[in-house]
Amino acid sequence: MDEEDPKDDPQDDPKQDGIYRTIQNLMLANLFVGGLLILLGEGYFKSQQVTEFGFMLGFVGALLYFFFRWLAGRAARRNKG
Secondary structure, three states, X not given: OOOOOHHHOHHHOHHHOHHXXXXXXXXXXXXXXXXXXXXXXXXXOOOHHHXXXXXXXXXXXXHHHHHXXXXXXXXXXXXXX
């Protein structure tokens, strides 16, 4: 019988997995919204707290984005070898 190796299945690649991609896209959205709040916090909303919240939202979003990117890469390497 000709049986395919499950490690060769492109659907098993975590970088193509919908969960990883969704989380990464949400973290990029957090980064974008955080940057927008930083830009608009003092000028438009006249609030230092909004600016600080935007910074923290963007910072945490960036950290989590890179964490899940690293996690997906590590899982892809583990699946290949």
